[in-house]
Amino acid sequence: MLQLIYKSAATVPLSSAELSRLLMKSRAHNDLCDLTGILMYHSNAFLQVLEGPDHAVEETFERIAADPRHKCLQVLRRQEIEERSFREWSMGFVCSYGRWLEEMPGFEEFFQRKGSFPREAGDQALRLLKEFRYSSRRRQVDLGYAPLMVR
Template sequence: MNLPIYQLMYVSTASWPLNTDELSAILDVSRAKNQRANVTGLLLHIDQGFLQILEGPEAAVMEIFRPIERDRRHFGIRVLVQQHVAERLFGGWSMGFDRWTRGEPRTADMFKITADAIENAISPEKAAALAVLLRSFYRINTGGGAATGR
């Protein structure tokens, strides 16, 4: 019997402006850990915040998330979604990644929704829908994968 996929989505604020090398190091470690644990997902660096979706076996997702909660590179972690789902949204990516900045036309609407989530101005129902919206956004705008999705 297949267990349902556990999905966790959170937002947080970066403790300092992270440069490209720091973000690359985060991604390298995340991708290796996630691949070993059968966890997939997406990490967005948005202005000075993060939105991350982790999905996989519940125990594995929580094992990945615990050190994230203690990571000093960000603060104000707010879990938006914790649910079991029938299938993965980002099954092809050990950790897809994108970096958004304010004012980019392609991400303006998504930036607003995510900024609202960081500021705790989004309902749990809208937060769950945000994960599905992100998958659709990447399928439409990238032909199925983020520029740096792996």
């Protein structure tokens, strides 16, 4: 099983409606392909982890890389895994507009970084996404960012 984490910049800011359509389409695709993960959108940047069968992750990532809504796409981690980190979500999603997420250790630094990332950025991204998962459960996923749709 493969886990792939990437960061990219949006070519244009996406509206809530556009993000909702993207999420619905992604969840339907991921359900069919046995993929799980999470997508974070903040400051016109995407951070996503995809997990599942190698061929499904690679094909999905190729489609994302060809999507004109992305630029400056950088793979932060691509590794074989024994178990999924986000198995409960066909595609968890967060679009942050609130403070508590930005106060998570490393969040703002990670999203404000320009240019290429150091080798350890994949570990940092995974920690950040896992911390979000943990924090969202603790906080009942209702604290100042919208739309938040976790599944």
